[in-house]
Amino acid sequence: MFSFSLTSFEKEELLVYLIDKNFLNEERFAQSFTRGKHSYKKWGKNRIVNELKARNISPTIIRIALKEINDSLYLETFDELAEKHWESILESNFLKKRKKFCDYFLRKGWENELIYEKVRALEKL
Missing domain, CATH: 1.10.10 (Arc Repressor Mutant, subunit A)
Structure with missing residues (x-):
């Protein structure tokens, strides 16, 4: 987005559009990340939580994402x-x-x- 030499107003509009159309969704990302890392890499909950925290995901969303693991x-x-x-x-x-x-x-x-x-x-x- 930054390499397209857009104005700050255009960048902001594009970001709002992506969020509005659900292309950028932290909760969906966190849930998918949790399922994938547990299923394929066999990570435990502590590692998944730490990795999500490192990506600045909120604690509420992390709790929701951990519910993806049976x-x-x-x-x-x-x-x-x-x-x-x-x-x-x-x-x-x-x-x-x-x-x-x-x-x-x-x-x-x-x-x-x-x-x-x-x-x-x-x-x-």
């Missing part, structure tokens, strides 16, 4: 991912394996309670 599907995804990742860590030192597991899921933005609960369950197997 709670039972969220836990199911975490369990599948956790079991697969636990098996993929070839570390022989038990403490290092545990640290690698926890660090991986913390980076992905999963909740601490979920991670530590799951690692305790997997250690008993």
Whole structure:
């Protein structure tokens, strides 16, 4: 828009038009972002919230967007991912394996309670 050498009035009118026709919609963006990052990248809610905050999305819209994630599907995804990742860590030192597991899921933005609960369950197997 800035490279078209429009006047400030024209830029403002164009922006109003895009918002009015629902081409620019923060809520729709946040919902789509949430669904996509959880489904494809397997991000947890913490990472999604932080990424949306970094994009200056309001807390109200972030709460609405997080409703896009089904709670039972969220836990199911975490369990599948956790079991697969636990098996993929070839570390022989038990403490290092545990640290690698926890660090991986913390980076992905999963909740601490979920991670530590799951690692305790997997250690008993």
